[in-house]
Amino acid sequence: MGSNNFSRRDFMKATSATAVGLGLGLGSLVEAAPAKKRSKSANDKVVFGLIGCGGMGASNMRNFMGYEDVEVAALCDVDKNRMPNDIKDVTNKYGREPKIYDDYRKMLENKDIDAIIVGSPDHWHALNLIHACEAGKDVYCEKPISHNIVEAKAMVGAKRHFKRVVQVGTWQRSTREFHNAIEYIRAGKLGKIVHCRAWISDATRLGKKAPIAVPDGFNYDMWVGPAAMRLYQENITHWNWRWINNTGGGLTTDWGVHMMDIALLGMSKGLDLPMPNRVMSSGGLWTIKDDDRDAPDTIESILNFGDPDFAMTWSVLRDHPGKPGHCTEFVSADGRTLRVWRGGWEIVDGDGKQLPKENADPQESGHWENFLDCVKSRQAPRADLDSVAQTTMVCHLVNASLQAGEMVRWDKAKMDIVGKAGKNTMAYSRNYRKGYKLPIYK
Numbered sequence: 001m002g003s004n005n006f007s008r009r010d011f012m013k014a015t016s017a018t019a020v021g022l023g024l025g026l027g028s029l030v031e032a033a034p035a036k037k038r039s040k041s042a043n044d045k046v047v048f049g050l051i052g053c054g055g056m057g058a059s060n061m062r063n064f065m066g067y068e069d070v071e072v073a074a075l076c077d078v079d080k081n082r083m084p085n086d087i088k089d090v091t092n093k094y095g096r097e098p099k100i101y102d103d104y105r106k107m108l109e110n111k112d113i114d115a116i117i118v119g120s121p122d123h124w125h126a127l128n129l130i131h132a133c134e135a136g137k138d139v140y141c142e143k144p145i146s147h148n149i150v151e152a153k154a155m156v157g158a159k160r161h162f163k164r165v166v167q168v169g170t171w172q173r174s175t176r177e178f179h180n181a182i183e184y185i186r187a188g189k190l191g192k193i194v195h196c197r198a199w200i201s202d203a204t205r206l207g208k209k210a211p212i213a214v215p216d217g218f219n220y221d222m223w224v225g226p227a228a229m230r231l232y233q234e235n236i237t238h239w240n241w242r243w244i245n246n247t248g249g250g251l252t253t254d255w256g257v258h259m260m261d262i263a264l265l266g267m268s269k270g271l272d273l274p275m276p277n278r279v280m281s282s283g284g285l286w287t288i289k290d291d292d293r294d295a296p297d298t299i300e301s302i303l304n305f306g307d308p309d310f311a312m313t314w315s316v317l318r319d320h321p322g323k324p325g326h327c328t329e330f331v332s333a334d335g336r337t338l339r340v341w342r343g344g345w346e347i348v349d350g351d352g353k354q355l356p357k358e359n360a361d362p363q364e365s366g367h368w369e370n371f372l373d374c375v376k377s378r379q380a381p382r383a384d385l386d387s388v389a390q391t392t393m394v395c396h397l398v399n400a401s402l403q404a405g406e407m408v409r410w411d412k413a414k415m416d417i418v419g420k421a422g423k424n425t426m427a428y429s430r431n432y433r434k435g436y437k438l439p440i441y442k
């Protein structure tokens with residue numbers, strides 16, 4: 001399906017991806033089977049370029065490379081030191097080297113590429129994705145979709161404007177235990193849900209490091225991109241950026257987007273999620289001292305929903321004795337609790353006694369395969385950008401309330417904060433560094 005072989009314009013004329021899948025349930029959630037022969041002909045191939053050859057970008061690329069109707073044509077990273085393994089694997093797989101870029105905008109000019117994997121840190125997602133949409137590419141974008149709310153809205157606007165297919169990397173939407181839990185709640189088998197709880201444990205230390213010279217081969221200026229420039233320290237860049245507010249949002253955006261996503265999906269009928277009308281957060285960097293991280297290690301946030309009525313709490317905390325380190329729980333009016341985590345789910349009564357549960361038997365495609373299918377069908381994928389934008393904005397609202405030190409209100413129809421509280425925070429918006437501009441599509 002390289003653009004030499006297949007007319008993307010034909011797709012665009014035929015369908016719009018925006019509406020088709022929004023009413024979908026999650027009826028086809030399960031990991032891909034390893035037999036990945038899907039392609040009928042070489043002309044049907046989806047040709048990928050990868051932005052960000054780090055942990056998750058490369059992992060997504062390898063997942064896609066398992067399918068016969070995929071080809072990886074190009075790799076881009078601002079740090080050359082991160083690329084050798086990926087170059088080697090692509091070369092071994094396809095018998096030729098990928099094209100190598102250090103500027104993703106140049107890669108987006110490559111007409112052979114159909115789809116982009118955005119595997120950069122969160123502070124780059126908005127520009128990477130919007131520019132990819134402008135270039136007519138479909139996108140597999142890592143979560144959380146953005147660094148802040150204004151970026152998230154611009155990304156949804158661009159996706160709709162250019163009629164692109166965008167799957168977000170919230171792969172829990174495609175796994176058996178979460179599928180079972182969501183289906184159980186949606187079918188009303190736990191009764192009326194009045195409360196959801198989600199949490200993640202966090203005791204990460206980045207240590208304290210002095211600024212040093214930037215390593216050879218690393219374009220640190222481009223790595224910082226639209227964020228605020230600061231002197232290079234080894235412990236604020238690769239992987240660690242998520243605990244730095246300038247480039248991430250702490251574990252509320254990193255893990256909240258996974259765990260609160262499941263709560264919101266259980267409380268919805270499809271991909272359009274309930275949004276809180278009020279969010280109040282408390283917390284701070286209270287347990288980890290003498291460290292370069294600035295994202296809070298302790299958060300308790302209460303979110304109030306009106307349609308349907310329920311309360312949700314989101315916690316970042318040191319420990320949760322006797323429970324998994326990450327989890328989503330649904331609490332029913334009659335006191336039963338459904339608990340789901342990576343690897344299992346259970347239903348317990350008020351005394352903690354296990355109750356019977358039923359497994360649905362999902363049999364269809366996995367997360368990466370679902371994206372490939374949707375690139376071809378132009379339907380909205382299971383983790384469509386519009387849907388995960390909602391979860392991402394919930395995470396940002398938690399941080400906005402914490403950063404503002406006051407309750408934040410949200411208007412779902414306007415997709416915006418009501419009034420001023422929370423608007424003057426990094427979780428709401430940021431001034432881009434000189435030379436960078438966020439394109440706004442409404």
Ligand SMILES: NC(=O)c1ccc[n+]([C@@H]2O[C@H](COP(=O)([O-])OP(=O)(O)OC[C@H]3O[C@@H](n4cnc5c(N)ncnc54)[C@H](O)[C@@H]3O)[C@@H](O)[C@H]2O)c1
Pocket residue numbers: 051052053054055056057076077078079082104118119120121122124142143144169170171222223225237238239240254
């Ligand atoms: N879905 C999941 O379960 C999951 C798991 C881990 C990470 N993630 C997400 O994946 C993304 C990447 O996380 P990671 O842990 O792999 O980070 P990482 O720091 O290991 O890798 C990011 C890579 O992007 C590169 N990069 C930065 N700016 C770039 C630019 N402008 N152009 C090209 N390359 C650029 C960096 O040099 C680095 O190699 C994040 O959004 C993260 O939240 C998702």
